[in-house]
Amino acid sequence: MIETPQKLIEDRKAQTVLNLLTEIGEMMINSGAHTARIVRNLERIAIGLGYNCELVLTYTGIVISVYKQNKFKAHTLAKTIKSKGLNFETISEISILSWDVFENKISIDEIKSKLKQIKARKVYTNLQLYTLVPLASVALCMLFDGDALQALIVYFSTLFGFFVRRSMMLKHYNHKVAFYIGATISTLFIHFIGVFCAIQVKEALVVSILYLIPGAVMINSFIDYLEGYYESGTARIIYSLMLILMVSFGFFTSAMIFDLPQVQTLNVFDFSDLQKQIRQLFEPQGLAVEVAKFIFGGITSLGFALMFNTPKRALWTVFILGAFGYLFKFLLNAEFDVNLTLSIFIASCFVGISGMYFAHRAHTPPIIFMIPAVINMIPGLLSYEFMMGMIDWISGKNGQKPAVEEVIQTLSYGIVTLFILFALAFGVAFPVVVFKSYSVKGKDLNVLLKKLFVRNNE
Template sequence: MLDDSQKIIEDRKAQSVLNLLTEIGEMMITSGSHSARIVRNLERIAKGLGYNCELVLTYTGIVISVHKQNKFKAHTLAKTIKGKGLNFETISEISILSWDVLINKISIHEIKSILRQIKDKKVYSDLQLYALVPFASVALCMLFDGDWLQSILVYFSTLFGYYIRRSMMLKHHNHMVAFYIGATISTLFIHFIGVFFNIKVKEALVVSVLYLIPGAVMINSFIDYLEGYFESGTARLIYSLMLVLMISFGFFTSAMIFDIPVVNTLFLFDFSQVQAHIKEAFEPQGFWIVVSKLIFGGVTSLGFALMFNTPKRALWTVFILGAVGYLIKFMLLTELEMNLILSIFIASSFVGISGMYFAHRTHTPPIIFMIPAVINMIPGLLSYEFMMGMIDWISNDKGQKPQVEEVIQTFSYGISTVFILFALAFGVAFPVVVFKSYSVKGKDLNVLIKKLFIRNNE
């Protein structure tokens, strides 16, 4: 009888642990964590609670088994996960919690209490997000040699599109539709102002939809592939490509509307001379070009960090890595005349390796500030030229076939964009995979760097 009671108690505890791990796994998946981190954190928590843990992860579900010595007495639970999003604060707090469970052996009741606090925590207010996130697009516009007039347009186009997209996602509308509408609104606004005031808006259009690009999902997909989680990586890749397709459709919709002759006659004011004077008056020269690239590179990364709910303690790291990383890419490209893809790979690798070091300074998983730090190197101009080339083909109402040179050039833009994205993702992902055995609690790069300095000084 005593054995039966003990068995019931043990089964209940195992089920409680299983439910807890499933809840944490769901939180991490819906917050945008890559698979390897989810596995490490859940295994760490299970070990702290006295159990072994085995998992099967996909992008839309999770299967967890917990057991002690006997695998044949395992408890298993499967759960479908539909939510998608990015909340780096949640990922960071759960990572800290996992170490707390492992080292201090805190109880299940305490863990649940901490999880409730993590769920209820709001890193940034709605006002902060809507007011500050558009500055990422403003800085990107300046990095792409836009003028301050275009930057103002980009601020409001991002504000309107971001508000609509975020509102729809918070109300659990279809993500694809939300991205399509957000892209359409942002580009429509810029197209309208460009025609209405007769000003150049090319650079503004280049960056008008970049705040929607699912860079975090793409990088996580690449990390999953490198870690061997092919099913999850493929699902993330397909999901991100579908979002990019919706963004392209939004851009295409806006371009088609303003390709109508009647719409092109909406011109009422001529601000072209004003724009030329603004660009000439505020265009940086000499040393200030480098300073502007440094500052705007950091501001772009900060804006995306806010969008991803990056912990406040890590914002200074995001700014430094984003600023220096972009400056490295700029100097390699302009001063050393290095290939664009190689320049971006070297710069993103710097961010990835440096991020491993700064992770131990901010007590934050490195990927949390690596991803926003490299977003400023997204190939916006190349992707814009590729989309415009495709739009020209589709909108050709005279039935004329495009010339061979145009086809080659358009596909060249598209292929270059793909390779740059791979270089960007690989530069960030490779250090994460190589140094995955090191943690913010263990003997990490900090120690290795100190040893290296001591060795060099001897």
Template sequence: MEILEKVDDKEINETLHVLADVVVALHSSGAHYARIVRNVERMAKGLGFEVELVLTFNGIVLTIYKDKNEGSYTLARSIKIKGINFETVSGISILSWDVLENKISTRRIGKILNRIKRKVVYQKWELYLLLPLASVSLCRLFEGDWLQCIIAFISTLLGISFLKFLRAKSYNSFFSYFLVTVLSVSSIHLLGAIFNLNHIQALAVSVLYLVPGVILINSFIDYLEGYIEAGSSKFIYGLFIIFAIASGFFFSNFIYNLGIFNHVLYDFSETQQSLVFHEESSHALLFATKFLFGGLTSLGFAVLFNTPKRALWVVFLLGGIGFLIKYVLNVEMNFSQLFAVFCASCFVGVSGMYFAHRTHTPPVVFTIPAVINMIPGLLSYQFMMGIINWIMQPNGKVQNVDEVIKILNTGISAIFIVFALAFGVAFAVIVFKSHSVKGNDLNKLIELYFSKNAEKKSSQ
């Protein structure tokens, strides 16, 4: 649905529509509000207009004018499709600079935009291979053995295939997340039961590919940029997705506790005991392992988010180094997990500014996939299982106070770690928000930022 004021000016009409198409494409591809505003303002300026934008979760109101005294023109449009496509976000960012610098026509902008939206970044087999491998890497980072890694691979493959099917059939998003969670978690319970396997680590990673990490991080960036309404709508949407996932987890565990999966077909418990990983003999090997699996995890999620292929090496590098920093601070140096995650995500966020112009890609396109491996999966799993066990207590049995405190402490810790993760990624964006990374190295941005602050202090 769209409402357009009747105007005779063909230039106004074409400009309104092409800018609205840009906003819708960015919004439906997972860009945060500030990035949408910057891109649209840049393009409008290149076309000789000023622009004002009101963005809601399900629609936009776009106004353009050359001189307010001569009148303005407004277009409203609804937005239905929601997803993550960083190739589209990156392509439109490049296009916006092209419009500003080369003053290309609206007709050409429309053609380029259509090519960007139609571009297929990864084939299905690449997603169905790399995302399950990301779950395997996460399972290994959570100290799972190879048998747990195998069932995590199978669970993720089944889940992402089912999710793609439900989206193709246009099922309700929240119901789709519920069904996919039931399938993923139930498949692990089933495989764990029939082969008599310990599968706690596999369960901890079973639904992490469904967690709305991009949405929550974008909502946090919107809050920090002052776009409270936009941030709130994303945050609430993300909470509903988490609720759908938690409901699916609860339902799967409820079925499992009924004893349906208790029949052992083949007993691999002794084999599993022999496959337990031993601590690496040297720090160098240990760190190399953490780096490798951290990078592979980020790489798999980058494919899920349609990250441009030219940026994949940066995602792998930042994902591996970021997780290694978190591991060293938390495990080797005994800092809290919250502090370790914050420092590691800050490193990723600031490094993203350096690599942005080298890959011709907005920083968040590869910084968000790079920090996904630091999501507190085990804490979230322990919190969820604690709540489920609490809810399923037999009638008349009172939950131990210490257990309740432990459950709540786990949940609060997981929430604050996610906040630290989001703030670390957003840190560089907020600090350097008045400067584009286009054509600039990180050291120049830092020098510019601090010299600007020094001038302010001297003038006071």
């Protein structure tokens, strides 16, 4: 049977739409969008172009079918996706583009032009990233009661590790190897300064690798689980656990090197007294403690927002949510003796719900500033104690097996760390899933929240 010219034109257009949707889906997966958001955006664009679509998404591939009315005449395309990253600017711009297609029915050529602009857009310069991102680790160090000297050390350790890891990822080296090398470099630098200058660097080591923790991937995995995308959620959680394992191995490598007796002889200076004086001079007292937690909590979130390429228009929201979220968690735990895990869960829920409310003001999907806003609540000290306990087991100091009490204590650190990470991720994911049926763009969510607040006040 000879196909009519009209049929050939329709088939060609369907194939063009299919290729376009596949390209957009690949961009969103590469940029760190959770599965439900990818599905919503692709379906919205397909409808705007006059098509229905069926999607099968995993963390490493995408299968899309498009059709007009008859499913049995669908055009289908499958594509493997290998590269992974985080670019919240891309996610935000594609979300805006999807609404533009849906409401204004813009042409395919216009969509391609806008996608080209999105791909070419550079949110922050290399100088901005390498200068400002390490401030997140500096602020974390101060949140964990470190001193100004350790904060300075952490700045440079993060700068070196972040530079190497980012350079390797841009050159498409294996991500797990890049994370391992980044963690090794950061911790080696801190250990070296600690031995060379005879200063205490515990707090610096606690935060030295937190910039490498894949918090965004873990939160996305929880959202996928809650939305019913179990394959994608499982793949994300396995990927994040592999990255954490490589980061831990980098920490272990550095610790084992500087545990050697020969390395301990590298001590040249003794700045221990200077460190004590600096700690006493800059230690906050009274209300200044809460003010410091507020400011450093916001700065930490801003640093991670830059690392995730968060849109500039959303940075003010990130700072506010990060600052208030961390202060809320601190007050619950320190002032009201609420369990740490529960405090973090409540604070992350607060950030999640508040983020939904503020989303339309920044014209940005809420998850884009929720994730950097809660990163400052990562249980750094507990994870550090767990890793140090594991290192003591493996190194077998003094040729003795660890005592039962030490084993139990180390395992408890690890279990509590996992529960806190789950609480953190679930606290952010829960509001996103609960309020997903309310359009932030149409401000329906804001009306709902106002009704709830009025009802509670009455």
